[in-house]
Amino acid sequence: MAAPGKVVPFRLPPLPTIGEIIKLFRLKAQKQLSQNFLLDLRLTDKIVRQAGELKNAHVCEVGPGPGGITRSILSAGVEQLLLIEKDPRFIPGLQILSEAAPGKVCIVHGDILTYKMEKAFPKHLKKNWDDEPPDIHIIGNLPFSVSTPLIIKWLENVSKKDGPFIYGRTQMTLTFQKEVAERLIANPGGKQRSRLSIMAQHLCTVKNCFVIPGEAFVPKPEVDVAVVHFTPLVQPKIQQPFELVEKVVRSVFQFRRKYCFRGLDGVMVLMTSDNSIFPSGMKHFA
Numbered sequence: 001m002a003a004p005g006k007v008v009p010f011r012l013p014p015l016p017t018i019g020e021i022i023k024l025f026r027l028k029a030q031k032q033l034s035q036n037f038l039l040d041l042r043l044t045d046k047i048v049r050q051a052g053e054l055k056n057a058h059v060c061e062v063g064p065g066p067g068g069i070t071r072s073i074l075s076a077g078v079e080q081l082l083l084i085e086k087d088p089r090f091i092p093g094l095q096i097l098s099e100a101a102p103g104k105v106c107i108v109h110g111d112i113l114t115y116k117m118e119k120a121f122p123k124h125l126k127k128n129w130d131d132e133p134p135d136i137h138i139i140g141n142l143p144f145s146v147s148t149p150l151i152i153k154w155l156e157n158v159s160k161k162d163g164p165f166i167y168g169r170t171q172m173t174l175t176f177q178k179e180v181a182e183r184l185i186a187n188p189g190g191k192q193r194s195r196l197s198i199m200a201q202h203l204c205t206v207k208n209c210f211v212i213p214g215e216a217f218v219p220k221p222e223v224d225v226a227v228v229h230f231t232p233l234v235q236p237k238i239q240q241p242f243e244l245v246e247k248v249v250r251s252v253f254q255f256r257r258k259y260c261f262r263g264l265d266g267v268m269v270l271m272t273s274d275n276s277i278f279p280s281g282m283k284h285f286a
C-alpha cells in the first residue's frame with residue numbers, strides 16, 4: 001500500500017500484447033485504408049510523451065486501431081479517454097482496454113471527419129482563450145489521407161475558436177507523412193516552406209517531435225512518419241479570416257518559388273482591398 005499523499009502511478013493490469021489482440025480478433029491491416037499498426041509500446045510511449053503532461057487530462061485519441069497508443073495514453077494516468085474509431089473490427093479489442101481501465105474509456109464507432117468535437121468533453125474544462133491551454137489533448141496516428149485534410153479543418157477551427165477549440169487552446173499531437181511534417185514546421189525561406197507551413201504556423205506553435213522509421217509499423221508503409229505537436233497561439237500572427245488567409249497564401253504558392261513574386265502581385269491586390277493582411281510584408285513570412 002502506498003504511503004498517504006504519495007502519488008500512485010496508473011498501471012494497466014496484465015493484458016494480451018497488441019500482436020495477440022491483432023491475432024485474436026483477426027485484425028489484418030487493410031492496405032486500401034492505409035492501416036499500419038504500431039506494436040512497440042516504447043515507441044507509443046514516446047509519441048504520447050510528446051503531448052506533454054497527461055496526468056488527469058481528458059484525451060481524445062483518433063483512430064486507435066488495435067490500441068498501442070491507447071495503452072500508452074492510459075498508462076500516462078489520464079482522467080478520461082475518448083476513442084474515435086471508424087473501423088468496427090477494432091471495437092472488441094478496444095473494449096478489452098476499456099475493461100482494464102474501468103470508468104476511464106469511452107469508445108465511439110465513428111468518423112473523426114464528421115464527429116462533433118464541440119460536445120466531446122465536459123463543459124467545466126473550458127478555459128478562456130488567453131489562459132493556459134485546457135487539460136484536453138487530441139492524439140492520433142491516422143492514415144495520411146485523413147490526417148492532412150483533418151489538420152486543415154482543425155486549423156480553421158482554431159481560427160474560429162470552434163470544434164475542439166471551444167474549450168480553449170486544445171493541444172494536438174498527430175502523425176503525418178515525414179514530408180508533410182517537414183512542410184508543417186518549415187521556417188521562412190526554407191526549401192519546404194509552403195502553404196501548409198503558413199496556415200499552421202500563423203495559428204499555432206508547431207513542434208516536430210521525431211521521425212518514426214517505416215520499419216516500426218506493421219505492415220511497413222512506403223514512407224517515414226513524423227510526430228507533430230500543435231498548440232494554438234493566443235494571437236494568430238495574421239489577424240484576418242481563415243478563408244482570406246488561405247486564398248492569399250494559395251495565390252503566393254501557386255508558382256514555383258523562383259516565380260513566387262508573380263503570386264505576390266495578386267496578393268498586393270488583396271492587401272489594398274483588405275487593409276494590410278501581412279503587416280511586415282509577405283516576403284518575410286513566405
Ligand SMILES: C[S@@+](CC[C@H](N)C(=O)[O-])C[C@H]1O[C@@H](n2cnc3c(N)ncnc32)[C@H](O)[C@@H]1O
Pocket residue numbers: 033034035036037038039062063064065066067068069084085086087090110111112113140141142143146
Ligand atoms: C494507421 S492506423 C493506426 C492505428 C493505431 N493508431 C496505431 O498507431 O497502431 C489508422 C487507424 O485510424 C482509423 N481511421 C481511419 N480513418 C478514420 C476516420 N476517418 N475516423 C476515425 N478513425 C479512422 C483506422 O481504422 C485505423 O484504425
